[in-house]
Amino acid sequence: MQNYFILSILSILYFFIIFPIGLLFKIVGYRVVDDRIDEKISTYRVVNSNRNFFIKFLEFIEGIKSKVSNKKKSLSSKDNNDIYPMW
Amino acid sequence: MNIIGISAYYHDSAAALISDGIIVAAAQEERFTRIKHDPTFPKKSIEYCLKEANLTLDQLDYIVFYDKPLLKFDRLVKTYIYYSPNGFHSFLRSISVWIKGKIFLKSQLKNELSLLSGISIRELPDLVFTEHHQSHAASAFYPSPYDNAAVLCLDGVGEWATSSVWLGNKEKLTLQWQIDFPHSLGLLYSAFTYYAGFRVNSGEYKLMGLAPYGKPKYVDLILEKLIDIKEDGTFHLDMSYFNYAVGATMISKKFEKLFGGPSRVRESKITQKEMDIAKSIQVVTEEIVLRISSTIHKELKVDFLCLAGGVALNCVANGRVLREGPFKDIWIQPAAGDAGGALGAALAIWNEKRDSSVEYKKCSDMMRGSYLGIEYSNSSIKSYLDSINAIYSELSDSRLLPKLANILKDENVVGWFNGRMEFGPRALGARSIIGDPRSSKMQSIMNLKIKYRESFRPFAPAIKYSRVSDWFEIDRPSPYMLFVAPVNKAKIIFPKNNEQKSNGIDKINDKRSVIPAITHVDYSARIQTVHKSTNPRFYSLINEFEKITECPILINTSFNVRGEPIVCSPEDAYRCFMNTNMDYLVMENIFLSKNDQLKQDKDSSWMKEFPLD
Numbered sequence: 001m002q003n004y005f006i007l008s009i010l011s012i013l014y015f016f017i018i019f020p021i022g023l024l025f026k027i028v029g030y031r032v033v034d035d036r037i038d039e040k041i042s043t044y045r046v047v048n049s050n051r052n053f054f055i056k057f058l059e060f061i062e063g064i065k066s067k068v069s070n071k072k073k074s075l076s077s078k079d080n081n082d083i084y085p086m087w
Numbered sequence: 088m089n090i091i092g093i094s095a096y097y098h099d100s101a102a103a104l105i106s107d108g109i110i111v112a113a114a115q116e117e118r119f120t121r122i123k124h125d126p127t128f129p130k131k132s133i134e135y136c137l138k139e140a141n142l143t144l145d146q147l148d149y150i151v152f153y154d155k156p157l158l159k160f161d162r163l164v165k166t167y168i169y170y171s172p173n174g175f176h177s178f179l180r181s182i183s184v185w186i187k188g189k190i191f192l193k194s195q196l197k198n199e200l201s202l203l204s205g206i207s208i209r210e211l212p213d214l215v216f217t218e219h220h221q222s223h224a225a226s227a228f229y230p231s232p233y234d235n236a237a238v239l240c241l242d243g244v245g246e247w248a249t250s251s252v253w254l255g256n257k258e259k260l261t262l263q264w265q266i267d268f269p270h271s272l273g274l275l276y277s278a279f280t281y282y283a284g285f286r287v288n289s290g291e292y293k294l295m296g297l298a299p300y301g302k303p304k305y306v307d308l309i310l311e312k313l314i315d316i317k318e319d320g321t322f323h324l325d326m327s328y329f330n331y332a333v334g335a336t337m338i339s340k341k342f343e344k345l346f347g348g349p350s351r352v353r354e355s356k357i358t359q360k361e362m363d364i365a366k367s368i369q370v371v372t373e374e375i376v377l378r379i380s381s382t383i384h385k386e387l388k389v390d391f392l393c394l395a396g397g398v399a400l401n402c403v404a405n406g407r408v409l410r411e412g413p414f415k416d417i418w419i420q421p422a423a424g425d426a427g428g429a430l431g432a433a434l435a436i437w438n439e440k441r442d443s444s445v446e447y448k449k450c451s452d453m454m455r456g457s458y459l460g461i462e463y464s465n466s467s468i469k470s471y472l473d474s475i476n477a478i479y480s481e482l483s484d485s486r487l488l489p490k491l492a493n494i495l496k497d498e499n500v501v502g503w504f505n506g507r508m509e510f511g512p513r514a515l516g517a518r519s520i521i522g523d524p525r526s527s528k529m530q531s532i533m534n535l536k537i538k539y540r541e542s543f544r545p546f547a548p549a550i551k552y553s554r555v556s557d558w559f560e561i562d563r564p565s566p567y568m569l570f571v572a573p574v575n576k577a578k579i580i581f582p583k584n585n586e587q588k589s590n591g592i593d594k595i596n597d598k599r600s601v602i603p604a605i606t607h608v609d610y611s612a613r614i615q616t617v618h619k620s621t622n623p624r625f626y627s628l629i630n631e632f633e634k635i636t637e638c639p640i641l642i643n644t645s646f647n648v649r650g651e652p653i654v655c656s657p658e659d660a661y662r663c664f665m666n667t668n669m670d671y672l673v674m675e676n677i678f679l680s681k682n683d684q685l686k687q688d689k690d691s692s693w694m695k696e697f698p699l700d
Binding site: 003006007010011013014018019021022023025031032033034035036037038039041042043044045046047085 | 155157164165166167168169170171172175178179182183186187215216264265266267268269270315317318319321322323324325326332
């Protein structure tokens, strides 16, 4: 039952968020993943990997999660000292 | 400062503990749970590491996880957006796994650690995360003997990076550049592994072993259609041929069409096509690794190279970089795959957090031969054997080793269980099956009657380091079995009139050298140099064997059957011994002969526990 619920939510998420964003990106020509073969350039190396797009969103989720769990524990949790977080 | 590193939840979960920069213990979870490539939380490995260091979890300063799960999630979501509307089924499958747990991995890890230790979540040491390739790079550079070196990490994929180049300078490790997903040398090799009918993340070494039987017929096709390689070795793949980004398989229909048919069905007969495919992708892989090595040598101007990541287990490519590449020497992390990430994560944080006023000192082998796992005393082995009424004798080394040398000389196969278990995928003389490399029948006996594995797969020689140049074309240590080198010409038996007697897989039956059991069909061998300093008992055994045969080499293969993790405990070893055609078993100073044991039917159900790899 729980599985069906999750799959339904994910299907809605896919068709109403993932797919439209993907379509929009295709229309405006924005490559969120670079899968091009380009014979004109001399290297495919990446010096500064673009990781900022979803990080804010992920921080937001983690922030909500921390707030919820902080209700159960002290605010002086060692989590606050993280210098190597999950992202 | 005590730090434990953890890798888990993908494949090959492991734990490693370092204490003031010294690697105290490291182990893979599969050895304890007996599930090959076990990805679960490495509870037993952590317990072992803490026991070995005589610590409890609350005495640790940091717990480090080897990658950043939210960055990985970021990559997944972006990939699904980019490839939409393709990948819907894969999206449902993988994202449901993520939202059920992986996205909250920090809480999951803390709960597991709390359950394991019995201490509250709040009292746990700081839990921190390093990037996947940072963990690999640290695992390669910090234990290496070099103060300044380039570090090259090549694997399937971590968060975004699939290949990365680092510069190591004393305690500093700085990322230079990387190649991002979906372009991956590891995944390219895995795609061909899949096409040749072997299991991905497990059968890659079989493809490497199959390559010498084939011809590089498909190299031009691969270079023309599948991959664009630049002069500096960086590359992009044509993703229309691959399905791994958002699909359930590695390759697309277009790939199968390009190579003239569907993937080989697993366990079906291996044909010349698979051999040619294996050779072709091996040639392309070597070309990329050689080009990148040359580029980073030119740009970083250092003499030494460290390698890590799953592709660094490709010992044929490593051998070519060593022989043909520009570096004076190379050091490769023996646990180059994800298990080694646990060690690298711990080392990265230790180097970040340690007291900077303390001088950073390296030694020649911080991995201590990679013998970092659990060991068993004679008394605990006897206690187990007594409990099952096994028949054994206890012999001192002075009696045991000469006796064993004679047993080996008579073409018997011996299970060798000695000291601390190895960390990494190779058996290095702690949990090994050993035999006489001069025997022409030993290769097929070991493959078909003991390991129950494919007949084409070669065995590795363990040789006294002082004699390695006499037998192989290599002049430096290879303690972790990570370099392939040609057998010395003086030891080779060339076919008369340059005629190959056999074709295909049957080539393995031709006698090509005075040590046929370890000579592959291209006259090469995957060498392990044995050093008195790191494994004195194994060294002494080879020494005894040399005294009576003038051959300072033994066959060394992992102590397991096909699909089984390498044995860990005396119980695992005894079970493997009794259910295969092994003749003798030696566990520390305890000696067992198969003929002495009470006759019992072979337990075939035991084999079924291990799915074929």
